[in-house]
Amino acid sequence: MAIGPEAPAAPQRIVDAVLFDTFGTVVDWKSGVADAVEAIAYRYGFEVDAAEFALRWRARYQLSLEPIRSGAREFLTLDELHRENLIATAEEMGLPIERIEAADVEWLNRAWHRLDGWPDSVPGLTELKRHFIIGPLSNGHLALLTNMAKHAGLPWDVIIGSDVTRCYKPDRDAYLGAARLLDLPPHRVMLCAAHNSDLAAARSAGLRTAFVARPQEYGTTQQSDLHPTEAWDVIARDIRDLATQLRDHITA
Amino acid sequence: MAIGPEAPAAPQRIVDAVLFDTFGTVVDWKSGVADAVEAIAYRYGFEVDAAEFALRWRARYQLSLEPIRSGAREFLTLDELHRENLIATAEEMGLPIERIEAADVEWLNRAWHRLDGWPDSVPGLTELKRHFIIGPLSNGHLALLTNMAKHAGLPWDVIIGSDVTRCYKPDRDAYLGAARLLDLPPHRVMLCAAHNSDLAAARSAGLRTAFVARPQEYGTTQQSDLHPTEAWDVIARDIRDLATQLRDHITA
Numbered sequence: 001m002a003i004g005p006e007a008p009a010a011p012q013r014i015v016d017a018v019l020f021d022t023f024g025t026v027v028d029w030k031s032g033v034a035d036a037v038e039a040i041a042y043r044y045g046f047e048v049d050a051a052e053f054a055l056r057w058r059a060r061y062q063l064s065l066e067p068i069r070s071g072a073r074e075f076l077t078l079d080e081l082h083r084e085n086l087i088a089t090a091e092e093m094g095l096p097i098e099r100i101e102a103a104d105v106e107w108l109n110r111a112w113h114r115l116d117g118w119p120d121s122v123p124g125l126t127e128l129k130r131h132f133i134i135g136p137l138s139n140g141h142l143a144l145l146t147n148m149a150k151h152a153g154l155p156w157d158v159i160i161g162s163d164v165t166r167c168y169k170p171d172r173d174a175y176l177g178a179a180r181l182l183d184l185p186p187h188r189v190m191l192c193a194a195h196n197s198d199l200a201a202a203r204s205a206g207l208r209t210a211f212v213a214r215p216q217e218y219g220t221t222q223q224s225d226l227h228p229t230e231a232w233d234v235i236a237r238d239i240r241d242l243a244t245q246l247r248d249h250i251t252a
Numbered sequence: 253m254a255i256g257p258e259a260p261a262a263p264q265r266i267v268d269a270v271l272f273d274t275f276g277t278v279v280d281w282k283s284g285v286a287d288a289v290e291a292i293a294y295r296y297g298f299e300v301d302a303a304e305f306a307l308r309w310r311a312r313y314q315l316s317l318e319p320i321r322s323g324a325r326e327f328l329t330l331d332e333l334h335r336e337n338l339i340a341t342a343e344e345m346g347l348p349i350e351r352i353e354a355a356d357v358e359w360l361n362r363a364w365h366r367l368d369g370w371p372d373s374v375p376g377l378t379e380l381k382r383h384f385i386i387g388p389l390s391n392g393h394l395a396l397l398t399n400m401a402k403h404a405g406l407p408w409d410v411i412i413g414s415d416v417t418r419c420y421k422p423d424r425d426a427y428l429g430a431a432r433l434l435d436l437p438p439h440r441v442m443l444c445a446a447h448n449s450d451l452a453a454a455r456s457a458g459l460r461t462a463f464v465a466r467p468q469e470y471g472t473t474q475q476s477d478l479h480p481t482e483a484w485d486v487i488a489r490d491i492r493d494l495a496t497q498l499r500d501h502i503t504a
Contacts, residue, residue, distance in 0.1 A: 079435075133398055143435035146385055146410045158398045159410045163433065181415065183331075183395035 014233070014249050015208050016184050018128055018242075019137035019160070021169075021193035022145065024217040026125075026136070026239070027115035027152060030054050036111035040104060041095075048095050055218065056092060060085040065139065065168045075166055077141040083109050112140075113147035118214070122153050124239030131247065133157045137178050137191055139168050158182070170201030179207070192242060196229040203230075210234035210242055266485070266501050267460050268436050270380055270494075271389035271412070273421075273445035274397065276469040278377075278388070278491070279367035279404060282306050288363035292356060293347075300347050307470065308344060312337040317391065317420045327418055329393040335361050364392075365399035370466070374405050376491030383499065385409045389430050389443055391420050410434070422453030431459070444494060448481040455482075462486035462494055 023029045033054040041048045064081045067073035086109055090097035097105065128134050135158040136145050142161030149156050162168055165177035179186045186206030193199050194214035203209050209232040215222055228235050236242035275281045285306040293300045316333045319325035338361055342349035349357065380386050387410040388397050394413030401408050414420055417429035431438045438458030445451050446466035455461050461484040467474055480487050488494035 133402065141435075142410065142412075142433045146434065149409060150385065157401060157408075157411075158394065160394075161433075164416050181394045181413075182398065183393075 013131060014246060015132065015190045016188045017133035017135070017182055018190045018192060018210070018246070019135050019178060020125075020239075021191065021195060021198050022136045022138040022140060022148070023112075023115075024214055025192065025194040025212060026121045026154065027117050027148065028217070029058065029112065029115050030217065030219060032115035033057060033111045036108050036114070040100060040108050043104070044100060046095055048093060051219065053089060053093055053095070057082075057085055057089045060088060069168055069171055075163070077163055078112065078139060078144055079109065079141070082112055110147075113144050114151045115148055117152045117154060118238065120238040120240040122155070124241075124243045126155050127240070127243035128246065129155050129157060133182065135159055135178075136161075137169070137175070138162070139174075169198060172201065172205045175202050175205035175207055190233065192234075192236075192239070195225050199232055200230065203232075208233045210236060212236050212238050212242060265383060266498060267384065267442045268440045269385035269387070269434055270442045270444060270462070270498070271387050271430060272377075272491075273443065273447060273450050274388045274390040274392060274400070275364075275367075276466055277444065277446040277464065278373050278406065279369050279400065280469070281310065281364065281367050282469065282471060284367035285309060285363045288360050288366070292352060292360050295356070296352060298347055300345060303471065305341060305345055305347070309334075309337055309341045312340060321420055321423055327415070329415055330364065330391060330396055331361065331393070334364055362399075365396050366403045367400055369404045369406060370490065372490040372492040374407070376493075376495045378407055379492070379495035380498065381407050381409060385434065387411055387430075388413075389421070389427070390414070391426075421450060424453065424457045427454050427457035427459055442485065444486075444488075444491070447477050451484055452482065455484075460485045462488060464488050464490050464494060 020026050030051065034050040037048060037050040037053045041050065064085055068075055087097060125134055135156045137160060138145060139162050140148070141163040142159055145159045145161050148154065149159065160178045160181055162174070164181070165174050167173045167177065175191065176186060179189045182189065187208060190208035190210055191199060191202035192210040192212060194212050194217060196211070199209040199211060211228040211232045213226060215226050234242060234245055236245055272278050282303065286302040289300060289302040289305045293302065316337055320327055339349060377386055387408045389412060390397060391414045392400070393415040394411055397411045397413050400406065401411065412430045412433055414426070416433070417426050419425045419429065427443065428438060431441045434441065439460060442460035442462055443451060443454035444462040444464060446464050446469060448463070451461040451463060463480040463484045465478060467478050486494060486497055488497055
């Protein structure tokens with residue numbers, strides 16, 4: 001950035017913006033979605049393993065993005081894909097979704113808008129916001145991410161939804177599109193994620209990378225992403241630790 | 253919004269989102285731009301009426317949007333248009349801009365990223381944020397609006413730049429595009445502006461409207477927009493008063 005005649009020298013920061021994967025990295029989708037499934041099941045008197053339902057609903061997610069990434073299908077938001085996947089999951093698990101009122105199906109589908117942050121998310125983001133532009137770099141769309149931020153108190157500076165960049169991670173243009181909208185070169189943007197594959201795609205697009213482990217994202221038997229698989233720029237215990245490490249970097 | 257089985261009844265709010273015109277309505281562009289012009293003039297030893305320079309620079313703004321609105325020119329961000337208009341204004345006022353270093357021209361051009369809020373802006377927005385989604389609905393682009401928010405401490409939930417909707421107010425699609433991104437019907441979105449023409453276009457697109465007077469936007473001799481010209485949904489003294497009126501509406 002150009003420094004004007006009266007401006008003090010800018011602090012040496014590793015990047016200007018720190019963007020976050022959201023589902024799993026910032027918010028605990030499994031608990032939030034399972035709670036909503038549980039509430040619906042209770043209301044209608046259905047028997048269902050709500051945690052298993054949440055896992056299976058989520059398992060269809062990456063698969064449903066494929067035809068959009070390849071261009072075989074037009075762009076659809078996560079609300080639309082989640083709704084299709086909800087119906088398929090209900091059929092798979094024998095939940096009679098046709099007996100649930102439309103408004104309740106919609107409420108259930110929007111469970112993805114009402115997820116809570118991990119305990120370190122809000123304090124960590126609040127500290128990071130003092131020094132960096134912070135925002136989600138998520139496959140969620142703008143409305144979902146905005147509602148999620150209001151619900152969970154996530155103090156984003158800016159929200160770049162998949163409906164704004166019109167592409168889904170790990171497409172290279174999802175990362176580059178976010179940097180372009182912020183008018184920053186890719187190396188001045190960091191992605192923080194709990195998923196090594198997301199970070200690999202971000203690094204290949206030229207972004208800086210930060211790994212936080214979320215060993216409970218899929219529950220107690222999780223096998224994937226327990227550890228960093230590459231030497232990411234920052235490896236942190238959680239988002240609060242990330243804030244501490246990046247602050248130390250500024251003041252060092 | 254659908255109310256789920258365990259959710260409490262939502263409060264009766266007039267709208268879900270309150271969006272703001274920014275230049276003039278939320279931030280004081282004239283003072284901020286004049287200060288930057290003054291700083292450059294001092295550094296280079298130039299004589300210039302900085303307040304007059306700011307007014308003339310701004311005066312070229314609406315004109316430069318016309319060919320983009322009509323489709324005669326491809327979409328350009330305000331940074332690009334401001335740069336063209338800066339050079340034209342410098343020529344008009346006899347400021348030898350060719351003697352200013354490129355980095356300083358860029359710093360001057362980005363004065364529009366570093367504007368301060370009016371005294372009521374941050375407290376009013378902070379109060380509104382408790383009950384509503386708040387964001388700019390501005391002709392600024394996402395990077396400019398993000399930098400402005402960081403500089404002025406504007407606590408936006410979401411930033412919808414003109415480079416996201418790809419159109420400039422008062423084009424109908426600028427208003428409708430913002431509502432669509434928030435996944436809200438137009439009547440659940442309110443535009444707050446200090447300019448009657450902006451509100452007229454928003455109303456015609458189906459948005460709710462709130463007027464705040466900014467009688468000092470153009471300085472002490474301002475003639476336009478001193479009063480509301482229509483019966484807008486809310487007429488407020490300033491953004492803090494708007495927050496009070498909308499809060500009273502909720503609790504009434």
